[in-house]
Amino acid sequence: MTARGDDLEPWAPEEHLPADARRMGLNSLVPDGALLELAGSLDGTKRSHRLVAWVLLVAMLAPVALTVLSLLR
Known part of the structure; x- marks a missing residue:
């Protein structure tokens, strides 16, 4: 500024x-x-940006899913 x-x-x-x-x-x-x-x-109209968004989503949810699976064992 x-x-x-x-x-x-x-x-x-x-x-x-x-x-x-x-x-x-x-x-x-x-x-x-x-x-x-x-x-x-990220721009939702671009295919590569949507792919990056999905990769980010999986990267964020993977630790949560693994923690829930380890608690259920």
């Missing part, structure tokens, strides 16, 4: 973080913010 805080610098990357995440202090430099930034930048 500029000194006045009204315009983005032309070289500044576009942010895809929700306003709530920015209010909590997340940005692309922290792990949770980087993951939100990646997920927010």
